[in-house]
Amino acid sequence: MDELQEQFDDATFAFSKGEYEQAVDGFNAILAADRNHFDARMSLSMSLCRLEQYERAIQEGHKAEKLRPNDQLVHTNLSLFYVKTGNKEAAEHHGLQSRIASWKQPGADAAPSSGGGDRLQMAQPKAESFKLPGKFPDMPWRKNRNKGHAEDDTDE
Numbered sequence: 001m002d003e004l005q006e007q008f009d010d011a012t013f014a015f016s017k018g019e020y021e022q023a024v025d026g027f028n029a030i031l032a033a034d035r036n037h038f039d040a041r042m043s044l045s046m047s048l049c050r051l052e053q054y055e056r057a058i059q060e061g062h063k064a065e066k067l068r069p070n071d072q073l074v075h076t077n078l079s080l081f082y083v084k085t086g087n088k089e090a091a092e093h094h095g096l097q098s099r100i101a102s103w104k105q106p107g108a109d110a111a112p113s114s115g116g117g118d119r120l121q122m123a124q125p126k127a128e129s130f131k132l133p134g135k136f137p138d139m140p141w142r143k144n145r146n147k148g149h150a151e152d153d154t155d156e
Contacts, residue, residue: 004030008040015047023047038067045077054084072101 011026027044030037045060061078068074075098082091 004033004037008037008043011040012043015043015050018050020047020050024051036067038064041067042073042077045081049077049081049084052084054081057081058085070101070104072098075101 007026007030011023011030014020014026015023024044024047027040027047030040031044034040041060041064045057045064048054048057048060058078058081061074061081064071065074065078075094079091079094079098082088082094
């Protein structure tokens with residue numbers, strides 16, 4: 001598997017430099033050795049999209065969907081590809097599937113990646129604790145009309 005990882009890194013580097021045809025060749029070589037390599041399948045579909053080969057990108061996206069039907073990124077990408085082809089109905093369907101997948105527990109239905117067990121996960125926002133302010137702002141609707149300030153709002 002070490003050789004496949006090196007090939008994947010090379011193809012990913014080509015993609016990052018904008019050399020999408022070279023990236024496609026690299027990802028295809030990986031898939032020839034392991035047709036269930038999820039990350040290569042996903043990267044191939046995005047490379048094809050960048051080359052404006054949307055129909056092929058959609059085909060590869062659906063192959064990735066078969067590997068991981070509840071993966072949020074699979075549906076996000078398919079939605080994007082369908083937008084590019086003008087298929088609004090399919091784009092909306094996959095956009096909704098992406099949202100549904102985001103509600104599920106990460107990795108709950110994901111098959112193990114053949115490129116290694118570890119998958120990159122999207123960063124989660126930190127939970128912030130809520131703190132009440134020490135002093136609340138003046139409430140002008142409660143001001144005493146005679147004195148004109150908020151400290152004394154009782155009628156004497």
